[in-house]
Amino acid sequence: MSTSPSSASRMLAGLREAAVQWWRTDRLTWIYLLKALAAAFLALGVAMKLDLPQPRTAMTTVFIVMQPQSGAVLAKSFYRIGGTFVGLVATLTLIALLSQQPELFLAALAVWTGICTAGAARNRNLRSYGFLLAGYTAALIGIPAAQHPDGAFLAALTRAAEVTLGVLSAGFVSALVLPEHASEQIRGTVRARFSKFVEYVAAALGGRIERDQIERTNARFLGEIVGFEAMRSIAVFETHDSRVRSGRLARLNNEFMTASTRFHALHQLMNRLRAAGATQAVDALEPYFRELAPLLYEPSEPVLTALDAARSAAKLDTFKAALPRRVRETRALLAAQPDFPLLDFDTAAELLYRFVDDMHAYADTYASLATASHERERSPERYEPKTSAFVTAVAGLRGAVVMAALSAFWIASAWPSGSTLVLNAAAVCALASSSPRPTRMSLQMAGGTALAALVGFIVVFGVYPHIDGFVLLCLALAAPLALGILLSTRPTLAGYGAGYCIFFCVLAGPDNVMHYDPAGYMNDALALLVSMAASALAFAVLLPPSAPWLRRHLTAELRRQVVLACRAPLARVRSRFETRARDLAFQTHALTPDAPEAQQQTLAWLVAVLEVGHAVIDLRRELADLPPDARYAPTMPWRRSIARTRKALVTLFAQPGAGRLDAALAASFDAIAAVQQTLAAFAPPREERHRLQRILSHLHFVRTALIDPQSPLAAFAGQARRSDTPNSPGALHAS
Incomplete structure (x- = not known):
């Protein structure tokens, strides 16, 4: 019995495919x-x-x-x-x-x-x-x-x-x-993560991504951050190249966390504005999003290497340098329109700028990996689980x-x-x-x-x-x-x-x-x-670590990271806050592999904590950089109203409740009104006015995060809220 040539060739092709599959696995x-x-x-x-x-x-x-x-x-x-x-x-x-x-x-x-x-x-x-x-x-x-x-x-x-x-x-x-070598795996992970992240950002900016996909992406990012740090700590034992780049790899992980958090906050804010009917502010910002997306990701020019990242970083740097002037010009045109929601526009524009800045830093650090030594290597930030x-x-x-x-x-x-x-x-x-x-x-x-x-x-x-x-x-x-x-x-x-x-x-x-x-x-x-x-x-x-009590304890620890953001010294507070919050969420997420609802709740709390915490840290930095002027002293009424807002946030996230949520909303409302009155009371220099407007934007973002119907805090929104808005050019919207 003979075998036909076609049968033999198919057999050889099957054997070759099996051998290739075995070689890969x-x-x-x-x-x-x-x-x-x-x-x-x-x-x-x-x-x-x-x-x-x-x-x-x-x-x-x-x-x-x-x-x-x-x-x-x-x-x-x-x-x-x-x-x-x-x-x-x-x-x-x-x-x-x-x-x-x-x-x-x-x-x-x-x-x-x-x-x-x-x-x-x-x-x-x-x-x-x-x-x-x-x-x-x-x-x-x-x-x-x-x-x-x-x-x-x-x-x-x-x-x-x-x-x-x-x-x-x-x-x-x-x-x-x-x-x-783990170092070879790290190179593949750095390349794949950057490419997937910019593709995800471009898809989200273009409105081509669903909410459940966003949740899955955030869950994947959570695991990748922990896994990347584990690989980095292993790779330093292998080669000299891994050791001289270890600081930049740690910095890259932290910058990825910051950029992903900032983008998620921007995306959530835009969704809230759409849901609240603030279409004018959304329409004013859409052109910037359409310009930004191709700077990050082009199917014809994917970012696969450090040299590609350098090209993206240069494009982002040009876009970032021109963005403040362009936003001011757009704002001047919008301010002439009656009852335009300037505060919504200012808040979203500020988040957009900060995201571009964070993304530029992320791309710059990725590009620096092409050289053996670089000034970005000197970074004290580490992800420590x-x-x-x-x-x-x-x-x-x-x-x-x-x-x-x-x-x-x-x-x-x-x-x-x-x-x-x-x-x-x-x-x-x-x-x-x-x-x-x-x-x-x-x-x-x-x-x-x-x-x-x-x-x-x-x-x-x-x-x-x-x-x-x-x-x-x-x-x-x-x-x-x-x-x-x-x-x-x-x-x-x-x-x-x-x-x-x-x-x-x-x-x-x-x-x-x-x-x-x-x-x-x-x-x-x-x-x-x-x-x-x-x-x-x-x-x-003996207090089983997989029991519900541990999940509740870790979730409470996660919420208390907002206390860290409100009270810890400003030096390195962002890195500590970000890594600690994500690490607690990862621990909680890992405890419930067969409970998707519990995992979804954990991710919801992580989003709420990161959004409010980052906004509070930005707010504190702006306050710390105010000039030594009596009008900006901590004893001024508007500064005291901001301090009351921070205190209300600490109380709310330490132990959430309907009364505490209402108190935090009322405090943020009063702080926004006080800052607006301060801006209307005198004409500060340009840089100081911009700083006060950024402070106002951070307060407004905190309020929108507290009233987000997708937030876990929405479960405590049973009591009446103060909903009257101040009658001023920057009236509060999306509330």
Whole structure:
């Protein structure tokens, strides 16, 4: 039977397509699998050659720090070594002071573990790994060493040597064997994000985007901001080029946040003006939007590189330089029309200018990445994800309680594997505390450990006695370890994979001198499973982090960022406010992956907080830049009315309510009227008049944000509001 040429060609085309698809997807998985096995066997072989007491510890360390990207391995290795040595010092201190009193020693160890768990929960970046290891190492080294204090120092040093060997092996293989660099991913992310953002802005300015698409885009931006900072912190460990551009990348992330917030505020204001029937103001601004859109995005000239961004930055700079004069000319024509809503126009025009300015800064920073060094590198602003202090304290207390409870059980039962029970609980509590769903993470690790115990039993008692030599040992371990590595590469099964890889090495990892003790093996396996079950129970019962109370707490923390905007010192307040608000929204958003309504509510509060907070910060900066004139003194009635508005906003966002919303609206109304009266009372110089008009615009924007029917504050708008507007040339509209 022969195959026709057409059939053969189709078969070859299918094989070629399958090969290309494999190369794009599964290739990286198999490369990572082979690298992880090579690093594990390298650490195991060197540890055996050096005759270290527990070579399995070196192999376990490899699977703890191993990541597909070289920078992630180096970063985790850096923090693991640092955390290990901090834990080593803590261990020796506790043993020196309390080794004669087991109860006090375990109580102090529980407190130390709680502190480290709190630190791991507080820092939701690679720094958390250092805290995790500081607590886990103290338990890992301290509990066995405390039972033999005379050899504690030597045991601590050998354990540190085993950990260091595992770290070096993982870093060596990851960096030299087919390395995958996060810096390459960052370049793609910077290019794609800038291009998508300007395309989104152009579509929104042209009215070609729906509200639900805007919400999805904002949710995507939220995750991208956090992910970008994580990649940047990894990339600095990889290459010199990444390190010399790290400050600009951090600045780029902050400028993206500011530009996206500013544009969303502008877009929301225009929607409010349309809904309120202020078509005259909208029509007056539409020509500027039509001019701006092609400056940002042209399908024929997409912004793909830093050089393209430089071209866009030059166009924006020209547009920005001419914008104030053009707006003044337009305003002069509009002021001649009777009853024209000048305040609506002024507010939207001010937001437009600030967005163009922010977008120009964003494009400039992107363009600066083309050079190795640039003045924009000197930027102190960083996106630092931080868990709230209350949640951090709960995580630390939970870890300490679990450690104390299991320590008490060990002392009462005299279980031979009690040390394994206690020290593993410290690791699981710290590791799972940084997960958005820690109970699920603990249970997944328990499932992976159960599978590892079963496979490990077969390997230890069925395979080890029949092999001889390191090569056969590696061949015997390759298949069981490959199963766990493959599990860890699947996002939905990562918890199972982590539990399997780590605890297979703990239970079945070979030593130089093997001891075949089935009863001890089963006891250790049971201790591991009980410690994970206890950790999962603690996460489910002791103020569970996935419960509605945490979502309400984080939402309240998000609203309180307006208090930060109103009261914090002006230096760096915008960066602190922006990053903190977005980080809290990201945490809240991650808690409800299966509740779209809750996620939508979180995004609604984020929008309200960012809009009001940015307007207040702009208002405060304008007030701070007023000249030292008695007419602008803080004791003047119009300045006091603005202070009352800020105080009312603090009260409203700290605890929203109908009465507080009405009070904030009344205060903003009075402040607008007072500033308008001040402008009408005397003729200040041109620059001062423009500053007062900008102050008026910020107050007006705050009021429009408070009465937005799409805002979550609309739920409190049940009481009557003061709706009379002052009879002046800049009368209040969109209200």
